[in-house]
Amino acid sequence: MPTEAAAAPPGSSPAPAGFVPVRRRRAALLTVGLLAALVLLALVATGTGAYRIALPDILSSVAHRAGLGGQAMDRTAESVLWNVRLPRVVLALLVGASLGCAGALMQGVFGNPLAEPGVIGISLGAAVGAVATIAFGWTFLGNWTVTAAAFVSGLFTVLLVYALSRSAGRTEVVTLILTGIAVNAFAGALVGLFTFFADNAQVSQITFWQLGSLAQATWPKVLAVLPCALAGLLIAPLYARRLDLLALGERPARHLGVDVERLRITLILVVALLTAAAVAVAGVITFVGLLVPHLLRMAVGPGHRFLIPGSALGGRAVLDGVELSVAAGEVVALVGPNGAGKSTLLAALAADLRPDVGELFIADRPAGDWDARDLALRRAVLPQSAELSFPFAVAEVVAMGRAPWAGTPQADDDERAVAEAMAATEVTAFAARPFSALSGGERARVALARVLAQRAPLLLLDEPTAALDLRHQELVLRICRERAAAGQGVVVVLHDLGLAAAYADRAAVLHGGRLAAEGPPEEVFTSGLLSSVYQYPVEVLPHPHTGVRLVIPRRATESGR
Structure with a gap:
């Protein structure tokens, strides 16, 4: 099933600067606010307690320890500050940052604002180890046994x-969640069983640990969490943009x-590292990873470039014997009845599905030889439906x-590419509106604009006109023709045979997973073939003015009409 596409994306003319969301300014202000609140609360927490310590004394003692002047307080105050208060405050900062960041990552990975680290069993899994250690009195690592x-x-x-x-080398989100629920249930049963074997003192210790606490904070515990927290907090922001793309869905991403x-x-490994370390020293604390990312998303939007650091702060055979080539500069329409295999063929052309027999070539090279990014530079795909997990602006x-x-020189053209794509699909007027607030047709045009902005040499469009009115159907097919004229290859799945006849250079008619016919529409679209494929009588007539083929269903007439 070979396919080839021309090389370079077409050039473009100057366009006005792209839309810069107000959310960025809000995010910057909120970041400053969160940092200020964090410092203030840390200072208040350090000085507050049964033994009160004034703020100037705290600052003076810290400066003295850092060799920046200042002076030490009396022995009692120094001991309270450095052996009790500061370990608790620092551990609280590390645990809170770890759980908040882990929650943002989990919600991004699962595309659900209700997700939190406990969904995949980290919290209860850690509880099993801790409760077993307490119930059976294990002390093989001394005071570190429960934590380890x-x-x-x-x-x-x-x-x-x-x-x-x-399964089959891949992991589906739904399967991951259901497996996590099952393992959580088993872990909960184990916790109950171990608690049953514990004596009264051990039951109290188990209950105290499960409630979550920083009361036993020490500098060694801070140092135990610090490497895991720093590693996770430094790695997580590197994946922010990819998490935004994952909100489009797995295939579009x-x-x-x-x-x-x-x-x-x-x-998931980063989340496990952050959460396991936090839970190991502070017990089970679930609300941070669930609540903080959700509140920040409500305040500044769903973009993970702020959300991650902000949260740290606050098989059947469907196709058989199909061979199709797509050359640069042409529009190929895939048509056929429901279930004929059009979308499956498009998915195979996109390298989303691997053919059991034969091979897919993109730019004269097996698709499997390209990595995900190189493939994305050579083909852009529009799926049937466009849904987002979070309310990103258009x-x-x-x-x-x-x-x-x-990271490439072409990135300098991002704003122009976005502006031109939005103008071509007529969505510029609602650039600032949330995608979720749009009508079905508007969403379809925004999704098409995203694909056009990608500027890949091969466009694969799955039913781009399904939700559109007459005017915008024509607009989309004109865009397809313009892109082909500029040197791109276009494959489009259509149900409207009239559009296919008017705009496609070639049409591939699919029926029962096989290629029934392939060639120019004027040769392929015959009454006999289409009537057989669609199992309904069809008339194919020339347009009286343009001569383009019109495909019309033959309807039975009623008496008197």
Whole structure:
């Protein structure tokens, strides 16, 4: 099933500067506010308690320890400040940042604002190790036994969930969630069983640990969490843009160069690292990872470039024997009845599905030889439906199409590409509106704009006119013709045979998973073939003015009409 496409994306003319969301200014202001609030609360918490310490004394003692002048307080105050208060405050900052960041990552990976680290068993998995250690009196690592057991069992639980949910080399989100629920139930039963074997003193200790507490904070515990927290907090922002793209859905994200499977396993491991370390020293604390990202998303929007650091701060055979080539400069229409295999063929052309027999070539090279990003630079894909997990603005959604070009010289053209794509699809007027607030037809045009902004040599469009009115159907097909004239290859799935006849250079008629006919519409679109394929009588007539073929269903007439 070979396919080829021309090389370079077409040039473009100057366009006005792209839309810059107000959300960026809001995010900057909120970041400053969160940092200020964090410092203020840390100072208040350090001085507040049974033994009050004045703010000037705290600052003087810190400066003295840092060798910047100042002076030490009396022995009691120094001991309270440095051995009790500061370890608790620093540990609270690390645990809160770890759980908030982990929650933002989980919600991005699962595309659900109700997701939190406990969904994949980290919290209860860590609880199993801690409760078992307490109930059976294990002390093989001294005071570190409970912490180490919780950390190891939390990581083990995550790896177990991932291994059980993996099938055919991939992991689906729904399978991962359901596996996590099942493992959580089993872990909860184990916690109950171990608690049953514990004595009264151990039951109290288990209950205290499960409630979550920073009362036993020490500098060694801070140092135990610090490497895991820093590693996770430094790695997580590197995946912010890819998480934004994942909000489009797995297939669209893959079409934009995201290796979804690698992204998911990497971020799950980062979440496991952050959460297991936090839970190991502070017990089970669930509300931070659930609540903080959700509140920040409500305040400044769903973009993960702020949300992640902000949260740290606050098989059947469907096609058989199909061979199709797509050359640069032509529009190929895939037509046929429902279930004929059109979308499946398009998915195969997009390298989303691997053919059992034969091979897919893109730019004279097997598709499997391209990595996700290189593939995204060579083909852009419009799926049937356009849904987002979070309320990104229209301009932000279109800008996601530029993701494969990040870090290349072509990235300098991002604003122009976005502006031109929005103008071509007539969506500029609602650039600042949330994607979720648009009508079905408007969403379809925004999704098409994202694909156009990608500027790939091969366009694969799955039913782009399904939700559009007459005017915009014609607009989309004119865009297809313009892109082909500029040197791109276009494959489009259509149900309107009139549009296919008017705009396509070639039509591939699919029926029962096989290619029934392929060639120019004027040769392929015959009454006999189409009537047989669609199992309904069809008339094919020339247009009286243009001569383009008109495909009309033959309707039975009623008496008197």
